[in-house]
Amino acid sequence: MAARTWDVLVVGGGVTGCSAAWHLAGYGAEVLLLEQFDLNTQASGRNAGSLHGQIQHGSFLEFGDEWGRAFLPALLFLHRSLDIWRGLGERLSTDLEVSLNGGLLIAETADQMRDIERKVAIERSAGVESDLLDRQDLAKVAPYVSSRMVGAQLSRVEGKANPMLAAPALARAAIGRGAHIQVNTKVLGLDWGNGVFTAITSTGKVTARRVVLVTGNSLNRFASLWGRPLPIMDDPAQVGATEPMAPMVHHLVYYAGGQLTFKQAKAGTLLIGGGWSSDIDPSTGVTRVNPANLVANMRVALRVVPSLAGVRLIRTWSGAGLATPDLSPIIARLGPPGLVVGVYPHMGLTAGPLLGRVLAQLALDRPSEVDLTPFAPDRF
């Protein structure tokens, strides 16, 4: 590692860190990104690939209308990021398998449809548009769903991307702009003095004038160093993939009667999830699939799409998700001048391209393109 003082040190090689490095280098900064393992090996490479653009229905039912209204700035953040996703593959010269055909939140009962209508009204108040489909409309756009289903919300801008491709492509583009990336280097501590940060890493010391911390669920450990613990909770989750199928599902699909998302990847596999919890091994801290939750997840999927009964599940995996108390992101300066942190709970793949850009702006004292007041940690 060269003995130099970097303009910016980025800690964390997920989608957010790789996006931040790309933008920082684009703004002309000398950037070093450090990742403890390999790039994209944690949440960013293990998620379900959904590009979300609606208030999550399960959270809406749990926390209510007032929470839904308070979440609108976070929803608009996702939509701004979706705008970036739309052209990202072209900008990175990589097919990220992005499609934004819309999202279907399917209802089985009239009561569920009424809940959806309340949620849609809140989303519309922020300019986020959806169509409400009756049984016949739903059967036309999603003929594979059970005839028990009575209708749906069709949100216009939602979809999917391949999470295995996004962060690596951002990293390659960052390197192309002159950023340095070093993997297998864990940041163990961070000191500050005379306007310079010194990171103590598993491979030596690194100095930088500014630091972007995007370490996912270990962010709180760093924040605590500066006496500012953040309310970031572990929320590990799991996903399953079926064998490849002929093209069938053209939307990101959710169910209003239970925890479920699914979408069909370009390879034909159906990725089935919906935020079902996985376990964490108490001795290693590593996540592992919870079999009972996997079965429950597949039961919900079968209720919505009975024809899946003949399809084999070929792979399951888990990852270290995280949550904040209000499910909105934390994006802020913290501690000594030049230190910025960012985390978007549950939907950080969707948010990653914009979150990285906003953190680059914050780190370089540029005006943020987004009002960050709703995302300040002092709201807790």
Ligand SMILES: Cc1cc2nc3c(=O)[nH]c(=O)nc-3n(C[C@H](O)[C@H](O)[C@H](O)COP(=O)(O)OP(=O)(O)OC[C@H]3O[C@@H](n4cnc5c(N)ncnc54)[C@H](O)[C@@H]3O)c2cc1C
């Ligand atoms: C199973 C699952 C399914 C999900 N599904 C979706 C979905 O469909 N759509 C969606 O939008 N979001 C989804 N998410 C959430 C999304 O994956 C995350 O919000 C997002 O990937 C966070 O990206 P990140 O770069 O901020 O963090 P991460 O991807 O967690 O990256 C942080 C990186 O920091 C590194 N790091 C940590 N500590 C150190 C250290 N001390 N030194 C050096 N490096 C360090 C880690 O190794 C890691 O690589 C899902 C999450 C899970 C777990």
